[in-house]
Amino acid sequence: MMQAGESRSLRTSRAKVGLSTASVYPESTAVAFELAAKLGYDGVEVMVWTDPISQDAYALQRLSQHYGVAILAIHAPCLIITQRVWTTDPWTKLQKAQFAAELLGAQTVVVHPPFRWQRDYARSFRKGVQRLSQETDIRFAVENMFPLRVRGREVSAYQPSWDVAAEEPYRDYTLDLSHAAVSHSDSLAMLDAMGDRLSHLHVADGTGLPKDEHLVPGRGDQPCADVLERLAQRDYDGHVIVEINTRRALDRAERERDLAEALAFCRLHLVAAPR
Numbered sequence: 659m660m661q662a663g664e665s666r667s668l669r670t671s672r673a674k675v676g677l678s679t680a681s682v683y684p685e686s687t688a689v690a691f692e693l694a695a696k697l698g699y700d701g702v703e704v705m706v707w708t709d710p711i712s713q714d715a716y717a718l719q720r721l722s723q724h725y726g727v728a729i730l731a732i733h734a735p736c737l738i739i740t741q742r743v744w745t746t747d748p749w750t751k752l753q754k755a756q757f758a759a760e761l762l763g764a765q766t767v768v769v770h771p772p773f774r775w776q777r778d779y780a781r782s783f784r785k786g787v788q789r790l791s792q793e794t795d796i797r798f799a800v801e802n803m804f805p806l807r808v809r810g811r812e813v814s815a816y817q818p819s820w821d822v823a824a825e826e827p828y829r830d831y832t833l834d835l836s837h838a839a840v841s842h843s844d845s846l847a848m849l850d851a852m853g854d855r856l857s858h859l860h861v862a863d864g865t866g867l868p869k870d871e872h873l874v875p876g877r878g879d880q881p882c883a884d885v886l887e888r889l890a891q892r893d894y895d896g897h898v899i900v901e902i903n904t905r906r907a908l909d910r911a912e913r914e915r916d917l918a919e920a921l922a923f924c925r926l927h928l929v930a931a932p933r
Contacts, residue, residue, distance in 0.1 A: 671890035671928040674700035678901035701728035715758040736770035780817035801832035804841035823851040832858040839864025872903035886927035
């Protein structure tokens with residue numbers, strides 16, 4: 659407790675706050691760069707998906723230069739809807755993501771654990787990601803996912819598990835707070851389990867519904883503020899990426915307000931009081 663007359667200053671985190679291009683959907687990747695520049699984000703994370711620009715590293719480079727917005731991370735095409743983006747081979751996807759990251763000066767490639775039906779990929783996933791990590795300075799940060807709930811039962815679509823923090827440690831992790839809400843995980847416990855291996859954070863909120871909500875932080879029940887403050891306390895030097903769902907925004911102005919609110923939330927809580 660602070661005594662009378664004692665002054666204490668807050669320490670601001672070194673972490674950069676970026677905008678996931680997925681946060682502007684159904685608008686385009688190019689719009690994400692435009693809004694990131696307008697709202698004052700430190701950069702973007704590119705979600706590689708069906709938008710052709712997101713798949714073209716040289717087009718992304720031109721967007722980055724045009725808007726003066728850094729590309730902080732590349733999210734490899736690991737979603738069901740992106741199974742055929744770049745290629746159907748998961749290892750080629752990661753190699754292409756690595757090439758894009760190196761060309762664009764990104765620090766991180768975000769990776770999902772394999773789907774259960776990707777048996778060969780799943781068997782070699784851990785060693786393969788480790789090998790890729792040893793060949794480059796790019797961080798391959800494996801992301802926590804969530805189970806599906808069917809008739810009161812939990813079923814994992816991922817192999818060996820959606821809970822990547824509970825397995826043998828990966829070199830780098832992405833912690834997604836919306837995914838933690840869906841899986842009913844303790845986000846702070848997951849943060850502790852990932853420890854110093856956490857190199858990337860997806861900030862979004864959730865209420866525990868069996869769907870990935872990606873709410874503006876502060877609008878759900880996840881400890882988004884506590885997570886950010888703990889990262890500031892430990893002098894976290896990874897990236898904080900706003901990955902929210904603005905699909906229901908009535909117009910561009912409402913989408914911008916949500917993105918600005920999420921950025922302000924992160925800036926507010928990425929501070930730490932002296933120990």
